[in-house]
Amino acid sequence: xxxxxxxxxxxxxxxxxxxxxxxxxxxxxxxxxxxxxxxxxxxxxxxxxxxxxxxxxxxxxxxxxxxxxxxxxxxxxxxxxxxxxxxxxxxxxxxxxxxxxxxxxxxxxxxxxxxxxxxxxxxxxxxxxxxxxxxxxxxxxxxxxxxxxxxxxxxxxxxxxxxxxxxxxxxxxxxxxxxxxxxxxxxxxxxxxxxxxxxxxxxxxxxxxxxxxxxxxxxxxxxxxxxxxxxxxxxxxxxxxxxxxxxxxxxxxxxxxxxxxxxxxxxxxxxxxxxxxxxxxxxxxxxxxxxxxxxxxxxxxxxxxxxxxxxxxxxxxxxxxxxxxxxxxxxxxxxxxxxxxxxxxxxxxxxxxxxxxxxxxxxxxxxxxxxxxxxxxxxxxxxxxxxxx
Numbered sequence: 440x441x442x443x444x445x446x447x448x449x450x451x452x453x454x455x456x457x458x459x460x461x462x463x464x465x466x467x468x469x470x471x472x473x474x475x476x477x478x479x480x481x482x483x484x485x486x487x488x489x490x491x492x493x494x495x496x497x498x499x500x501x502x503x504x505x506x507x508x509x510x511x512x513x514x515x516x517x518x519x520x521x522x523x524x525x526x527x528x529x530x531x532x533x534x535x536x537x538x539x540x541x542x543x544x545x546x547x548x549x550x551x552x553x554x555x556x557x558x559x560x561x562x563x564x565x566x567x568x569x570x571x572x573x574x575x576x577x578x579x580x581x582x583x584x585x586x587x588x589x590x591x592x593x594x595x596x597x598x599x600x601x602x603x604x605x606x607x608x609x610x611x612x613x614x615x616x617x618x619x620x621x622x623x624x625x626x627x628x629x630x631x632x633x634x635x636x637x638x639x640x641x642x643x644x645x646x647x648x649x650x651x652x653x654x655x656x657x658x659x660x661x662x663x664x665x666x667x668x669x670x671x672x673x674x675x676x677x678x679x680x681x682x683x684x685x686x687x688x689x690x691x692x693x694x695x696x697x698x699x700x701x702x703x704x705x706x707x708x709x710x711x712x713x714x715x716x717x718x719x720x721x722x723x724x725x726x727x728x729x730x731x732x733x734x735x736x737x738x739x740x741x742x743x744x745x746x747x748x749x750x751x752x753x754x755x756x757x758x759x760x761x762x763x764x765x766x767x768x769x770x771x772x773x774x775x776x777x778x779x780x781x782x783x784x785x786x787x788x789x790x791x792x793x794x795x796x797x798x799x800x801x802x803x804x805x806x807x808x809x810x811x812x813x814x815x816x817x818x819x820x821x822x823x824x825x826x827x828x
Contacts, residue, residue, distance in 0.1 A: 654683035760793035
């Protein structure tokens, strides 16, 4: 393989009496160090000495990005030589691909095929298209972690990247999706995750929903951790990002983290699923229509009545405080609450929390421990319920 001299490695003549301690390390340690470099940089280390010539060939993690090459043709040539020269007896565990522009997936076609044929377990893609992926990618039998980011969906001239409904990934346990659109079936149901039978962790980051029924249905038998992040969605696409969330069938769901955008999504679901959630983390960094959203937020807290821990931001408490006569509401929730953590969104500490909010949240669990997480002053300040804010 023709190797460019790396810009980041400054070549110098070593002192004759200087001991090369790094090269004396074992192969497995050096290969682990190389795994923190992108693959082009890792290959370039072969010029350091004879000790390093073949180390890169045993990398189990490959990281390729279009930003490291002048043209797609250069990338394709490099990837082809890379795959032909690497040690094929070394398992390829992780593959990370990134297209930092609107290039389609063609430069990575053979790399993806190679990874699937070598039992890859972890894939991370930041690409502008998915329809050009080889068919073997959609039915990889060894994949356990999939992180897909549809590059700049909200800025790529209105482009929409549809999440495919024909995945067959029987071993998948962790799925992270960013900037995708979910489309409903003929009956209007948007239920994209029910086929992932071993899915444990699901992260949905700034995604959209198309369909007659404006909700995203979460169905996954073994799902434990769910994260939905909406902050940063384009306000011009509000009608697409204002879908509801239905926790339809997720009997093992234990932890739910939500960051809202300009609104908080409607939440619904079966009583058994809602009651299975023990840990809730909710943050509304910027919210408009405060009175309308305060009602939706209160409904969340009522439905998630069995939680044992709650992390909530001070801005979210401010939204909740806009509910008319909130402090007069009989709150039949949070009997099992053990810890309440409040993330402070400003420099003023607990004094910025609307009056009476702590008493409202803790009226059924007076012995719960309260922590204030203040990012502006100090990491954590602990208090007991004796605080009467």
